Amino acid sequence: MFKKILIANRGEIAVRIMRTCREMGIAAVAVHSEADRHAPHALSADEAVPIGPAEPSQSYLNMDRIIAAVRQTGADAVHPGYGFLAENADFAERCEREGIVFIGPPARVIRQLGDKITARRIMHKGGVPIIPGMLEAADDPAAWAAAAAQTGFPLLIKASAGGGGKGMRIVERPADLAEACRAASREAAAAFGSGTIYLEKFLPRSRHVEIQILADGRGHTVHLLERECSIQRRHQKIIEETPSSALYPVLRAAMGQAAVAAARAAGYVNAGTVEFILDPEGRFYFLEVNTRLQVEHPITEMITGLDLVRRQIEIAAGRPLSLTQEEVCGRGHAIECRIYAEDPERDFMPSPGRIAYLREPAGPGVRNDCGVCAGFEVPVEYDPILSKLVVHAESRDLAIRRMIRALQSYVVLGVRTPIDFLLDVLASAPFRSGKTYTDFIATHMAEWAPDGQALELAALAHAADAMAPKARPAGRVAAETRPGPWHTLKHWRL
């Protein structure tokens, strides 16, 4: 087993990975930019290595500096977390070449699955259902028109190197096709350095359901059930849950088998996620494979009782996966809410700044994977995620109640968060009845405004705060200079 792992990431995911390292008796090395000198991930590691300025290309995305930090600390493996270098085949390849274990799939697999059209071909060959559409990229209007004639309208243009919704476009009418393709290609070229696009059928009112898989280096692959991730804003998930209210045992087994088939077709090793689109008739189609630990992995951990990071580390160390498909069983229901520094009142615009006060929720079945603390200046340079609030309860209804209770006791002052908004989503009738489609926010929350009911109470609190004397800062100084009980105490016993 590894003696020391370097975590090439920041924030909540770095903190979370370090927790498992500690439990396994493995030393954890943090890397941090100048903006993150006092970030919880840097402070909670066994060693912390500064790797450069705040700008990601100069720090967390800088392979030379990360490899140098590995050499400097003598780490035997690198965990990339999610984002940054997690799905960068060049980085995985470089680790392989330099004799550093990359905790994730082989570079070849990352490269093939990272190219969406290649991934579609692999899955099609492996017998995994794919969304009807193109299997070869094309850059001329005649080929686009021919593909569109096959899929019909509406259709979706996607960037082969894509992600995060960039380069994606829905086309309703044949007349708009050529221009939309050209615009999507330009956008993709600007964002990913590759303007390769392809067309597939657009499936409205669908759900986003993904299957977690684990595969060891000896060909043993299992799936760890599904996650429903349909509640999204700007094509990014904000609430995830498992099990999905759309699945039933036969469909779940079929999707699980398809995910395992997908992993085998790709020669997958380590933890991964196979994403599917599920239509209202219960037909599902391969979307993509995320070749990393997923942001929303904790909900799977909650219902299966497995530690995915521990499994990743064991697989990377060459151990066989000691888990059969029959042993995997989900208990109860888990929900995750992503707590971003963003303003739900202004179209989820980022809200960086200093966290003035933070109080994390607690209680039975509550887990908060948090990467910030009071006093921390949330940098403008990185993803706005502050924490992931996860609950586990016996049933979906109880999990919703638990999440509402936990959100109500989650205090983040100084930056905006979507806590208000999330409370209203969870309490809404369509969410409660499981009508979670990818158009949920546009359909049910477009007119959302924060609940003003508590405004009067807040005004009274404001008045009380003004009237209640604050402890004098001078008192603190005095306490430090005068001898405290620890100085005057002599013999004592508990």
Added chain:
Amino acid sequence: MDVRLRHKENIIAFAVEPAGDGKFSATFGDRRVDVAFERISEHQIRLSVDGRQTLAFVAETPEGKSVMVDGRTFLLADERAAGTRPRARSTDGPKAVTPPMPAVVTQILVTEGGAVEKGQGLLVVSAMKMDTLLTAPFAGVVRRINVAEGQKVAPGQVLVDIDPPAADGVAAPAADAAANDQGDR
């Protein structure tokens, strides 16, 4: 004692009558509530309103006092202390080229002396992986670009000064004055 608090565009006005010993009564119009309060720490206030207990959390932020009760957070500004909080932004904001949130300038699309149309993209700022295009609030000529690519900027800071065309000359000095006030903050 009259309290006037502003929450977004609304004013919450009520009268507070201290009753001593950590108590006061508040009157909203013709409705009266009895409040008991106690400071637990710098950021925590125990409130009991007509017998129902709530824990409130408070913190001073650059935008005002942030108060959280029952899972809902409100930014409240004391109207009596008017002047301590800049109000210029909401009225002059649309005329000034300023980022909506703290951000980094990633691209400058215009040059000094160049003419711009209303709505034309001037520069791109990026915050937390989201790019925002800032556009010209009115047609005119770019007089000065106050920032460089890679620079960190904050709301209220004027990134580009634009001179309106001569016909609108009367409005120009006023817009500039407001912009400079904010820039110096």
